[in-house]
Amino acid sequence: MRHIITGGSGFTGQLLAHRLLEDGQEVVNFDIKNYSDDYLQKNSQFINGDVRSIEDIKKLKLRSEDVIYHLAARQFADAVPKRNRQRWFYDVNVNGTRNILQEMTTNDVTKMVFFSTDMTYGLVKATPVSTDHPQCPLGPYGSSKVEAEKLIRSYEGLNATIFRPRLITGAGRLGILGKLFRLIAMNLPVPMIGNGFNHYQMVSVDDCVTAALLAGKKHFPRETYNLGSLNPPTTRKLLQALIEHAHSKSFVMPIPSCLIKPVLSVMDKIGLTVLYPEQFVIADQNILLDCHKTNQQLGWTPSGSDIEAMCAAYDNFKKISEKK
Numbered sequence: 001m002r003h004i005i006t007g008g009s010g011f012t013g014q015l016l017a018h019r020l021l022e023d024g025q026e027v028v029n030f031d032i033k034n035y036s037d038d039y040l041q042k043n044s045q046f047i048n049g050d051v052r053s054i055e056d057i058k059k060l061k062l063r064s065e066d067v068i069y070h071l072a073a074r075q076f077a078d079a080v081p082k083r084n085r086q087r088w089f090y091d092v093n094v095n096g097t098r099n100i101l102q103e104m105t106t107n108d109v110t111k112m113v114f115f116s117t118d119m120t121y122g123l124v125k126a127t128p129v130s131t132d133h134p135q136c137p138l139g140p141y142g143s144s145k146v147e148a149e150k151l152i153r154s155y156e157g158l159n160a161t162i163f164r165p166r167l168i169t170g171a172g173r174l175g176i177l178g179k180l181f182r183l184i185a186m187n188l189p190v191p192m193i194g195n196g197f198n199h200y201q202m203v204s205v206d207d208c209v210t211a212a213l214l215a216g217k218k219h220f221p222r223e224t225y226n227l228g229s230l231n232p233p234t235t236r237k238l239l240q241a242l243i244e245h246a247h248s249k250s251f252v253m254p255i256p257s258c259l260i261k262p263v264l265s266v267m268d269k270i271g272l273t274v275l276y277p278e279q280f281v282i283a284d285q286n287i288l289l290d291c292h293k294t295n296q297q298l299g300w301t302p303s304g305s306d307i308e309a310m311c312a313a314y315d316n317f318k319k320i321s322e323k324k
Contacts, residue, residue, distance in 0.1 A: 007072030051096030062107035077175030086140040093144035112160040128290035139278040161215040165227035170205035171316040187249040194284030196236030204309040214298040228289035
């Protein structure tokens with residue numbers, strides 16, 4: 001049995017590959033770039049390919065016993081264009097998923113793990129948010145993941161487990177967090193949307209990988225699961241704890257939501273994006289995912305706290321920065 005990871009060179013994909021290799025599994029990375037990790041390069045197979053290309057996917061020569069971990073996606077950490085964002089996200093997140101599913105069907109591959117996002121929910125009506133909450137995404141990224149989920153569920157013979165994680169963090173994670181870490185490293189004020197009394201839930205990358213492996217042990221249930229930490233701190237406490245951990249002179253600077261959100265919206269429209277609408281609209285909201293189903297059906301429990309994961313991500317950021 002081969003464990004094929006699309007987008008395996010990414011943040012979550014590399015840790016998943018490590019864990020699979022530790023379990024003695026055969027790992028194949030299908031990505032447009034190779035691993036940055038020497039161990040993974042030596043111990044797994046790399047196939048250069050783009051999910052947007054059926055011909056590239058055919059290089060995998062899929063077998064019925066293969067398992068697909070579909071992680072390849074365009075995200076906000078990438079170079080998001082100023083215009084035509086829906087087409088840009090859909091090109092990979094929807095069309096790429098369609099291509100993977102088509103080739104899986106052609107080769108009778110039925111086992112799949114797909115990482116979606118909590119952004120498919122949009123502004124939630126109440127918390128904690130269960131997986132049957134309406135999906136009303138606020139922008140093109142979330143809507144592209146909704147469409148990808150629909151495609152996957154349209155294949156009735158597919159044993160596909162779908163995960164909707166909160167913001168994934170941990171050592172090696174940058175993206176939106178890179179901006180925050182740079183401010184703290186430079187001892188600059190840290191702007192915060194709202195008063196910071198909302199609970200901003202995250203999930204560690206280690207726990208996401210554990211969930212994917214547990215899905216395999218449960219024979220890839222055709223279910224959708226949330227992934228989020230237990231008892232997340234308030235946004236204010238999270239930022240203050242990170243600043244203290246970094247021994248930084250930074251301080252949290254609350255900005256009223258009614259003032260900053262219109263400014264961020266205008267800046268995004270004129271191409272001076274600091275945060276994307278899908279990020280800043282919910283930044284001051286309580287959006288806590290209900291993970292009881294994940295625990296009951298997969299036996300999954302978060303292993304660490306948001307503060308620990310964020311501090312690990314910051315330490316890794318500092319380590320990399322000092323090498324440059």
